[in-house]
Amino acid sequence: MDSLKELVEHMAKSLVDKPDRVEVDEIPGQQTTLLALKVDKDDLGKVIGKQGKTAAAMRTIIRAAGTKLNKRYHLDIVE
Structure with a gap:
């Protein structure tokens, strides 16, 4: 794995x-990088x-x- 996104x-x-x-989607911020995970609606519960x-x-x-990696990441699960 080359990145946390992967x-x-x-x-x-x-x-x-x-x-x-x-x-x-990887959305860099000033202090924290947001990783927005999108899955099919039927798989959200899994x-x-x-x-x-x-x-x-x-x-x-x-x-x-x-x-x-000396970085801050936040995982957000979106519909």
Whole structure:
């Protein structure tokens, strides 16, 4: 994986039924880079998980990887 954008895309595609509908936009900010994850409406629950645990785990991985790169990242899951 060359970037966190690719990492998020890979994780999401492995979870969903329609991997061709996975899209990740990287939006750089002054202090934090936003990774906006878009999936098919039917796959939204799979990415979020029960009680948001899958999404929380993905955010933890992104935060840890960002720390290693000395950058801040935030994962936002959008419809």
